[in-house]
Amino acid sequence: MKALVITAKDRPVELLAVADKVAAAGQALVRVHAAALNHRDVWIQKGQYAGLKYPIIPGSDGAGVVEAVGPGALEHAADWIGKEVIIDPALSWGHEPGFQDPVHFRILGLPDDGTLAEYVVAPLGNLVTKPAHLSFTEAAALPLAGVTAWRALMNRGRLQAGERVLITGCGGGVALFALQYAAALGARVYVTSGSDEKLSKAMAMGAVGGVNYTRSGWVEGLKRQAEAFDLIVDGAGGDGVNDLFDLATPGGRVVFYGATRGNPSSVVLRRVFWKQLNVLGSTMGNPEDFAEMVAFVGRHGLRPVVDRVFAMAEGEAAFRHMDGAAQFGKIVIKI
Numbered sequence: 001m002k003a004l005v006i007t008a009k010d011r012p013v014e015l016l017a018v019a020d021k022v023a024a025a026g027q028a029l030v031r032v033h034a035a036a037l038n039h040r041d042v043w044i045q046k047g048q049y050a051g052l053k054y055p056i057i058p059g060s061d062g063a064g065v066v067e068a069v070g071p072g073a074l075e076h077a078a079d080w081i082g083k084e085v086i087i088d089p090a091l092s093w094g095h096e097p098g099f100q101d102p103v104h105f106r107i108l109g110l111p112d113d114g115t116l117a118e119y120v121v122a123p124l125g126n127l128v129t130k131p132a133h134l135s136f137t138e139a140a141a142l143p144l145a146g147v148t149a150w151r152a153l154m155n156r157g158r159l160q161a162g163e164r165v166l167i168t169g170c171g172g173g174v175a176l177f178a179l180q181y182a183a184a185l186g187a188r189v190y191v192t193s194g195s196d197e198k199l200s201k202a203m204a205m206g207a208v209g210g211v212n213y214t215r216s217g218w219v220e221g222l223k224r225q226a227e228a229f230d231l232i233v234d235g236a237g238g239d240g241v242n243d244l245f246d247l248a249t250p251g252g253r254v255v256f257y258g259a260t261r262g263n264p265s266s267v268v269l270r271r272v273f274w275k276q277l278n279v280l281g282s283t284m285g286n287p288e289d290f291a292e293m294v295a296f297v298g299r300h301g302l303r304p305v306v307d308r309v310f311a312m313a314e315g316e317a318a319f320r321h322m323d324g325a326a327q328f329g330k331i332v333i334k335i
Contacts, residue, residue, distance in 0.1 A: 003117030004315040004333070007055045009047035012316040013116075018057070021119045023070035028080055028124050030087060034140035035115040036061035037322045037331045038173070039260075044110055045319060053111055060089035060108050062115025063130055063139035064335075077124055086139050087115065088126040088147070088290040097286045107144070107284070115140075116315065118335055128291055131298035141304035141330035142297065145173030147285035150293035152233050152257045153178050156282040161186035163230040166222065166247060168240075170210070171198040173330050174257065176305050178233050179205055184300040190226055192218065198328055205305075219243050228252070236261045245271035253278045305329030 003018045023029040041058040043049040064087075066080045089108035094101025108114050108122065130139045152174075153159050159182060167178045170191035182189045183206030191202045191210040199210045209225040211218040222229075228249035234241070238261025241254075245268065248254055254277060272279060285293070296302075307327035310318040312335055322331050 001118040002312065003057045003113075004059070004312065005055050005057055006045050009052070009054065010045070013045065013058070013319050015313055015315055018117070021113075021117075021121045023068050023121050025070045025072045026123055027070045027121045028066050028077075028127055029068040030062070030064045030085060030120050030122060030127075031067045032062050032064040032115055032118060032120055032335045033136035034063055035059045035333050035335055036141045036143075037318060037333070038144050039322065040107070040144070041109065042319055042323050049110065051106075051111055056110055057113035057117050058109045059114030059116035059120075061140050061143045061145075061330075062087050062120060063136045063142075064120075066127065067119070069124065080124065080127060083127075084130040084136075085127045086130050086142060086294060087120070087122050088128060088287060089143050090147070090284050090286070090290070091123065091126065093286045097288060100284065100286075116333060116335075125287065128294045131294065133298070133301055134303065137306060137309060137332050137334065138304050140332055141173070141306055142294070143290075144284070145330065146177045146297070146304065147290045147293050148257055148283065149174045149177035149181060149233075150296070151285035151289045152255045152282040153181055153231075154292075155285070155289055156280045157231045157233060157253050157255045159185060159187055159231050162188070164188045164190065164226050164228070164249075165231045165233065166190045166192070166226075166229040166244075168192045168213075168232070168234045168244075169236055170202045170207070171195060171328050172235070174235055175233075176202075176205070176329055179207060180302050181296065183207070184296070184302060188226070190222060190229070192222075201328055213240070219246060222247055231255070233257070235259075237264065238262055239264050242266075242268045242271065245275070245277060248275060248277055250275045251277070253280060255280045255282050257282045306332055308332070309334055
């Protein structure tokens, strides 16, 4: 089969012929129709991710059709054959729904070969039927960013209709999914971005307000618009966390799902304890989160935002587009 392969650190991704995949017991062989990129894939290419190994077929997001199931598979496993599915990339979550297994948890695409290939194998328990209204391109955009947003917003953040929610860095996959979910739920959604163009697009998607965080006075601007926020969802971290604590309403929730800007140089704890804030961490999601997320997308007819679709032969160009961080939505590769 053909696959996009990272052969070594800092090497361009290559389209190569590799050994065919075979489903083992409890697994399915999925013919991938589309796969999507995450920053994780670029970090693996740059050697900036834990547990690195090369060569590796990256890709955590994928959608396709089940072609076979492994021998001795579970009862009714054969019923999956021919089904259009989305793959949950969280492997071996573990028995605790509140957090992933610290030893066995892993993400499809490293150390296990991922979705940027004509075929991928995945546990049968990681397959979810694709909502009929989604194309394969749209469905492939959903998994990792979609479930990360879902868990941060709904499971950890406990967002309710009518609440004021602030979603930072709107333009990336997780933030845009969070915007879509929150608007569909009936929350009042505000966003931040470093791009006026992205802010305008977010307003068109249902945000009721927002600010450009590269401009001075952005915190005061948000206070004028919403006073304070019941829930704040952030994936940047950095020194801006104290501003987020300032923007949270007393008793509010602040959920962090990443730290692309690194750790803050200092934290003003007074804002946390005096306002009795709930500061929560979140990452990925358990199987129930994933199933609930896909069902919500189906009920509300939501469509992931796709920034650009690349051909499989354009794999390295797709990686560089992701690395440039100028996208609005997900980058998809048609397999």
